[in-house]
Amino acid sequence: MNTQSNPRSVAIVTGASRGIGAAIAERLAKDGHAVVVNYAGNRQEADQVVERIVASGGEAIALQADVSDPAAVQLLFEAAESRFGGVDVLVNNAGIMKLAPLVDSDDALFDSQIAINLKGTFNTLREGARRLRDGGRIVNLSTSVVGLRLESYGVYAATKSAVETLTAILSKELRGRSITVNAVAPGPTATALFLNGKSPELIDRMSKMNPLERLGTPADIANAVAFITGPDGGWINGQVLRANGGMV
Ligand code: NDP
Numbered sequence: 001m002n003t004q005s006n007p008r009s010v011a012i013v014t015g016a017s018r019g020i021g022a023a024i025a026e027r028l029a030k031d032g033h034a035v036v037v038n039y040a041g042n043r044q045e046a047d048q049v050v051e052r053i054v055a056s057g058g059e060a061i062a063l064q065a066d067v068s069d070p071a072a073v074q075l076l077f078e079a080a081e082s083r084f085g086g087v088d089v090l091v092n093n094a095g096i097m098k099l100a101p102l103v104d105s106d107d108a109l110f111d112s113q114i115a116i117n118l119k120g121t122f123n124t125l126r127e128g129a130r131r132l133r134d135g136g137r138i139v140n141l142s143t144s145v146v147g148l149r150l151e152s153y154g155v156y157a158a159t160k161s162a163v164e165t166l167t168a169i170l171s172k173e174l175r176g177r178s179i180t181v182n183a184v185a186p187g188p189t190a191t192a193l194f195l196n197g198k199s200p201e202l203i204d205r206m207s208k209m210n211p212l213e214r215l216g217t218p219a220d221i222a223n224a225v226a227f228i229t230g231p232d233g234g235w236i237n238g239q240v241l242r243a244n245g246g247m248v
Pocket of ligand 1: 014015016017018019020021038039040041042043065066067068092093094095096097116120141142143144185186187188189190191192193194
């Protein structure tokens with residue numbers, strides 16, 4: 001792939017205004033990629049991620065796009081191409097999580113997670129499959145709850161299960177273009193998505209579910225993405241890397 005040579009490798013990270021996406025954007029910039037910091041609503045935080053990257057000598061721009069909107073995703077890729085000349089790496093990180101037992105899950109809970117987590121990933125995968133330069137890398141964010149099957153995670157985990165299936169199938173469909181497609185499935189990670197609405201006791205209990213007895217950090221997940229998108233990860237394809245401290 002083009003990493004650290006000419007033309008410069010270009011990465012789009014969706015949902016990069018905060019949390020895991022922001023850490024991935026900053027890490028990929030450090031690894032030599034020009035980075036598109038995508039966000040949905042939080043322009044100020046996205047700009048701050050860009051400022052941190054530029055202050056560290058990297059190259060980045062913030063671009064707004066709701067990944068659930070196929071037209072917006074098309075414009076996102078067009079803007080990335082017109083600014084940087086092409087796209088080599090796509091990290092589908094944007095996601096939401098709404099928890100409830102199935103019996104209490106309303107239509108809005110179902111529809112919003114399908115729209116952003118599943119349709120959003122479909123939109124960017126389709127656009128990425130059309131546009132990524134040969135030799136590129138795609139990483140989708142799943143979740144370890146796909147394996148754990150915890151109560152109240154039903155719809156959320158189902159969207160990520162579907163993302164894992166799309167990952168495996170797209171990795172085959174891109175045969176001949178030297179583009180890898182993988183998923184990273186974090187365990188509980190200290191971001192707003194995980195922490196909001198949980199009691200300190202529940203957070204403590206969930207942080208001990210893995211034998212390393214701590215929550216993941218956004219940087220832990222960014223390290224896994226950096227491996228898959230970096231020079232040492234080129235032979236990994238169609239896989240799900242469960243980055244969760246050993247939680248099963
Ligand atoms: P956060 O809630 O901290 O951040 C979510 C990011 O996604 C924000 O930048 C937000 O942008 C963006 N976003 C939300 N909706 C859209 C949309 N429609 N279009 C574009 N961007 C959008 O989440 P995390 O960092 O914790 O999660 C990142 C990914 O990791 C998600 O896919 C999540 O499912 C997955 N994950 C997280 C785990 C955890 O414990 N934290 C565990 C397992 C998986 P904005 O602020 O601008 O709206």
